[in-house]
Amino acid sequence: MGLELSSPYLILRGYLYIMKNKIWEIFLFIGPSLLLLLVFTVLPVITSLFLSITDFNAYSFLDWSKTKIIWFQNFIDVLHDDLFWKAVLNTFYAFILAYPLTIFFSLLFAFLLNREETYFKNFFRLLIYLPSVTSTIAIAVVWSWILNPKYGLLNWFLGLFGLPPQEWLSDTRWAMFVVVSLVVWKAIGPNMLLFIAGLQGIPEELYESAEIDGANRWQQFWYITLPGLRPVLLFVSVMLGIGYLQLFEEPYMLTGGGPLNSTLSIVLYLYQKGFRAFEFGYASSVALILFVMIFGLTYIQMKMRVFQD
Amino acid sequence: MRRNLLIIMILLIILSSFSLSQVKTIKIWAMGEEAKNLNIMAEKFTKETGIKVDVQPLPWTAAFSKILTGVAGRQVPDLAMMGTTWMAPFSAMGAFEDLGSYIAKSKVVKPENFFAGSWETVVYNNKVYGVPWYVDVRVLYYRTDMLKEVGYNKAPDTWDELYDAIKKLSQKYGVGKTGIGLSPTEAANFMPFVWQNGGDIIDKNKNILVKNPEFIEALEFYSRFFKENLVAKGGANVFVDFESGLLPMFFSGPWMVSMIKEQVPKITGKWTVSIMPKKKTRTSFVGGSNWVIFKDSKNKKEAWSFIEFMTRSENQLEWYKILRSLPALREVWNRPELSNDPITRVFREQLDDAKSTPIVPEWDKIETALGRRVEEVCLGNRDVKEGVELLYKDLQKILRK
Amino acid sequence: MRKRKVGILQQILVHGFLIIASIVTATPFFWMLITSFKTPGEIYTIPPKFIPSEITLKNYIDLFKGINFWRPLLNTLIIVTIAPPLSILLNSMAGYAFSKFRFRGRDTLIFLILATMMIPGQMTLIPAYLIVRILNMLNTYQGIIIPGLVGAGSIFFWRQFIKGIPDDLIESAKIDGANEIFIYFKIILPLSTPFFITSFVFAFIGAWNSFLWPLIVATDESMYTLPVAVSVIAGQYGENIGTILAGSTIVVFPILIVFLIAQRYVIKGIAMTGLKF
Numbered sequence A: 001m002g003l004e005l006s007s008p009y010l011i012l013r014g015y016l017y018i019m020k021n022k023i024w025e026i027f028l029f030i031g032p033s034l035l036l037l038l039v040f041t042v043l044p045v046i047t048s049l050f051l052s053i054t055d056f057n058a059y060s061f062l063d064w065s066k067t068k069i070i071w072f073q074n075f076i077d078v079l080h081d082d083l084f085w086k087a088v089l090n091t092f093y094a095f096i097l098a099y100p101l102t103i104f105f106s107l108l109f110a111f112l113l114n115r116e117e118t119y120f121k122n123f124f125r126l127l128i129y130l131p132s133v134t135s136t137i138a139i140a141v142v143w144s145w146i147l148n149p150k151y152g153l154l155n156w157f158l159g160l161f162g163l164p165p166q167e168w169l170s171d172t173r174w175a176m177f178v179v180v181s182l183v184v185w186k187a188i189g190p191n192m193l194l195f196i197a198g199l200q201g202i203p204e205e206l207y208e209s210a211e212i213d214g215a216n217r218w219q220q221f222w223y224i225t226l227p228g229l230r231p232v233l234l235f236v237s238v239m240l241g242i243g244y245l246q247l248f249e250e251p252y253m254l255t256g257g258g259p260l261n262s263t264l265s266i267v268l269y270l271y272q273k274g275f276r277a278f279e280f281g282y283a284s285s286v287a288l289i290l291f292v293m294i295f296g297l298t299y300i301q302m303k304m305r306v307f308q309d
Numbered sequence B: 001m002r003r004n005l006l007i008i009m010i011l012l013i014i015l016s017s018f019s020l021s022q023v024k025t026i027k028i029w030a031m032g033e034e035a036k037n038l039n040i041m042a043e044k045f046t047k048e049t050g051i052k053v054d055v056q057p058l059p060w061t062a063a064f065s066k067i068l069t070g071v072a073g074r075q076v077p078d079l080a081m082m083g084t085t086w087m088a089p090f091s092a093m094g095a096f097e098d099l100g101s102y103i104a105k106s107k108v109v110k111p112e113n114f115f116a117g118s119w120e121t122v123v124y125n126n127k128v129y130g131v132p133w134y135v136d137v138r139v140l141y142y143r144t145d146m147l148k149e150v151g152y153n154k155a156p157d158t159w160d161e162l163y164d165a166i167k168k169l170s171q172k173y174g175v176g177k178t179g180i181g182l183s184p185t186e187a188a189n190f191m192p193f194v195w196q197n198g199g200d201i202i203d204k205n206k207n208i209l210v211k212n213p214e215f216i217e218a219l220e221f222y223s224r225f226f227k228e229n230l231v232a233k234g235g236a237n238v239f240v241d242f243e244s245g246l247l248p249m250f251f252s253g254p255w256m257v258s259m260i261k262e263q264v265p266k267i268t269g270k271w272t273v274s275i276m277p278k279k280k281t282r283t284s285f286v287g288g289s290n291w292v293i294f295k296d297s298k299n300k301k302e303a304w305s306f307i308e309f310m311t312r313s314e315n316q317l318e319w320y321k322i323l324r325s326l327p328a329l330r331e332v333w334n335r336p337e338l339s340n341d342p343i344t345r346v347f348r349e350q351l352d353d354a355k356s357t358p359i360v361p362e363w364d365k366i367e368t369a370l371g372r373r374v375e376e377v378c379l380g381n382r383d384v385k386e387g388v389e390l391l392y393k394d395l396q397k398i399l400r401k
Numbered sequence C: 001m002r003k004r005k006v007g008i009l010q011q012i013l014v015h016g017f018l019i020i021a022s023i024v025t026a027t028p029f030f031w032m033l034i035t036s037f038k039t040p041g042e043i044y045t046i047p048p049k050f051i052p053s054e055i056t057l058k059n060y061i062d063l064f065k066g067i068n069f070w071r072p073l074l075n076t077l078i079i080v081t082i083a084p085p086l087s088i089l090l091n092s093m094a095g096y097a098f099s100k101f102r103f104r105g106r107d108t109l110i111f112l113i114l115a116t117m118m119i120p121g122q123m124t125l126i127p128a129y130l131i132v133r134i135l136n137m138l139n140t141y142q143g144i145i146i147p148g149l150v151g152a153g154s155i156f157f158w159r160q161f162i163k164g165i166p167d168d169l170i171e172s173a174k175i176d177g178a179n180e181i182f183i184y185f186k187i188i189l190p191l192s193t194p195f196f197i198t199s200f201v202f203a204f205i206g207a208w209n210s211f212l213w214p215l216i217v218a219t220d221e222s223m224y225t226l227p228v229a230v231s232v233i234a235g236q237y238g239e240n241i242g243t244i245l246a247g248s249t250i251v252v253f254p255i256l257i258v259f260l261i262a263q264r265y266v267i268k269g270i271a272m273t274g275l276k277f
Helices: A007-017 A023-051 A058-062 A073-080 A082-112 A121-133 A136-146 A153-160 A175-200 A204-212 A217-245 A249-254 A266-276 A280-303 B002-022 B032-049 B060-072 B084-093 B100-105 B116-120 B144-149 B159-173 B187-196 B213-227 B238-244 B255-263 B300-311 B313-323 B330-334 B342-351 B363-379 B384-400 C008-036 C058-065 C070-100 C106-116 C121-134 C141-148 C152-163 C167-175 C180-191 C193-209 C212-217 C226-234 C241-274
Strands: B025-031 B052-058 B079-083 B131-137 B139-143 B249-252 B271-274 B284-293
Touching: A023 A280, A023 C070, A023 C106, A023 C121, A023 C141, A023 C152, A023 C180, A058 B084, A073 A082, A073 A280, A082 A121, A082 A175, A082 A217, A082 A266, A082 C008, A121 A175, A121 C008, A121 C241, A136 A175, A136 A249, A136 C008, A136 C226, A136 C241, A175 A217, A175 A249, A204 A217, A217 A280, A249 A266, A266 A280, A266 C121, A280 C121, B025 B032, B025 B060, B025 B300, B032 B052, B032 B300, B032 B313, B052 B060, B060 B084, B079 B084, B079 B300, B084 B284, B084 B363, B116 B131, B116 B284, B131 B300, B131 B313, B131 B342, B139 B144, B139 B342, B144 B159, B159 B213, B159 B249, B187 B213, B187 B284, B187 B363, B213 B363, B213 B384, B238 B249, B238 B255, B271 B342, B284 B300, B300 B313, B313 B330, B363 B384, C008 C241, C058 C241, C070 C106, C070 C141, C070 C152, C070 C180, C070 C193, C070 C226, C106 C152, C121 C141, C121 C212, C141 C212, C152 C193, C167 C180, C180 C193, C193 C241, C212 C226, C226 C241
Parallel strands: B025 B052, B025 B079
Antiparallel strands: B079 B284, B131 B284, B139 B249, B139 B271
16 A cells, blocks of 8 residues: 555556546456456345345245235334244344354454463464354254264263263353354454464564553553454444344354244244245335344444543 | 158157147155155056156255245246144145036045044144145053053053053163153154043134143143153164164154164064053054145146046055055055054044144244243243243234234 | 563463463364264263263264265365356456456446445345245255355455556557457466465365355255255254264364465465455
8 A cells, every 4th residue: 555655656546547448358357357347246236125125935925916015014014923033032132142253253263362471372273263164053062062962972961070960052142152152163364363363563662662661561462452353343343243233144044043942033033924924025124124223223333432542 | 652651750750749749747745765665656647648767866955945946946846745733834835726616526535434533633713735645643652561561561551651661661671761752842852642531732712821721731731751760861863862772762654664674673573563652542643645736837737637647546455565555545444554563453432532733833843932932841940830821922923913 | 673681471372371271272173073982872971071982983874874975075075166266267257357367348347346245235135046946956966066155355355455556568469469268367366366375265165164145055965065955954853963063073173274375375365365455
């Protein structure tokens, strides 16, 4: 980015501005991507908005004319469905649990693995990153086996300490904790790497001059490290917000939304209504409501003073 | 000489292409084990009639949506095997051919030849849209040795005995270490108890019956097992748990018989089946598959001849021999292969008192709502009165739409 | 990095903690692998057996003979061979164009494309399904691959990366008469190698693990991908956990191996994007 400010570059740019790219080049390089984006992103969004005001369902598949425009009836039905609100509550509950845990552990490991004095850094870093690379579906299967009340590893392990076995996946008290644990287990790796990069971006001189001024380690952390991590923190926070509100694969595989819908997330609810009951109009309105929530959360986070530079 | 040969050859070619165009092929969609074995019957059919059969297998998990998209996109086969609980939604969509005129002319397919509960499932809006192929009915599977230990030399005969048996087993082995197999969400598990008490979920006119005392009493009885920790939980799968004693009693259909023998042969001789315990009746759940012809099929006559073929007594018997699925045709049950087998006799007895869940297009949604509220009463803290109130409201919403 | 003397206690605590974390992280993988080679007798035992006395391949054999696991494996292999290269090609070409091309409306367009990043996948899921259905691409490879090929985020990242390539290289090539295609293949691509590899590895992993979209697009088992197949097996009545975990192992371990090999580039790649805050 430093290039842009040097004057010879500016002159060159001005000169070459006259040389615009030919149409065919633009078509070739951008055309296909733009077309795909239009067909599979833009068009679906517009369609989704339209579907949400209709009663499009399985029967509409057969006969388009049977679809009626019902304006806001879908939204009213969604907001009156206590199952929807349960899904909202569950999703935010998961977020409130997972968000701090993810940030805490990612930061913790980032610090530990950024220390000069730690041995085998690469090994640990790799190992902690591995879970994020694997298929949630495949991993959820072995997790549920480990959590099996009778034959599972976890209850056996707890038994060694005299702790009673628990029904991890069929107990409404534990089910959401389990789902959140899987989510966090997978999320730590990439976020840890981001924090490491962020830590390494803080100039050494700041620490050195602080040390000369007599600041202790805690003060250095509070006044140098944390502020220096602000941009990364904002990025991570926004991404976590967007990601966690769309929680789907973990509850789908571990609990199917149960027991008693205690792990039903918004997207799982949407999936059930859309692809199991084929109520596409209704499900589209759920998607729109979810979008508004994600947008709202992102906006709030970006405005929060904690993250301002 | 050469010219004559040429003429003969051309004639032969014309003749053979003529007969080739006469060979019809019917396409069938089938699922599960049935799809894997249907070819055996199909070959026999082709030998008899010259009509070729092309069986396309669909997995049960994807079958409903595949059929749905097929119907919507008008890309359907000639025939399909259709689960009894799927008959209503697709009939309501107009996907199937009305078979009334075919049945009137048929010597083989007559309503009285089938079990009443099974014939119920092919009728929608007073028209007949399918022909039963095989049935399944749920019965009680139990460990004879374990029940003997607590004083039951035969299966529990009444509701009270059922409760008593599992209570005694639980006291003997420890609460939570053993239990009966009951699902809080499956209608096929729960509804029989409602029917045995003389109730139902909705009646023929779609009146909601869940607030009636019969329904409430059945739900109270059902949830009692859960509340007193008498339901098996935390096991691995049905077979492992049946063998290990975690699951000494459960309700299921005929397919389990050969699977149990295969997967856990160690307990052979230590288990058997019995008809449902009695309250007012012993009504069980009947399911199965029916044959349907799609309205958009171009080979309806040929498809119908396949249905007649599969309905014939000897072919129903042969299908039983292949897969052990229960014939829908009543007279086949008099054959020695079925009447001499003690386990099959139990299924036969149960078939005389078995119902299907309501054949309405909304059944899927009704079952989901039913499962949810029953689960809340059984596993959550919902009390029975509250549960049925909420279920009533759920059903009102579903049926009004 | 500051050099400091640290106490033995601190070192022990730190490394001890890291070791425990590693064990927690690695256990599911280890357990999955071990269990997939155990017989049912050894799987369903209390207490759990860590070292099986009998190793069997039956679970894997069942997977391929009984349940047809070949087809999902084939499907996934086809998808990971076609989708990542195509997607990188499309995204990097667009990224290059938005970074170095000159035309009217260029910056407005990239802004609009960025805006589409904000749309959650669930909003587009159902209509995308309906569109694919109308295009008759349901239950086909095209239906699974094409909708996911282009991503606003990818285009943006490529644009940012290519911005770092000095303009003089491009200009001098143009003066020598090269056209954009030549420049793209001979200049941009070679200079982007680490980013290229990173993108490829992530695209590969994403394609291998993709679950929800193939689940929806496939209407019968002939088009299941590996993760979808595993979820179907796991949901089946009375299935032996050893077989299910064998399926999981096949889904997970190839990725682990690919990642181990490529990890140097990948971690560097992430760090590179990380530094661009």
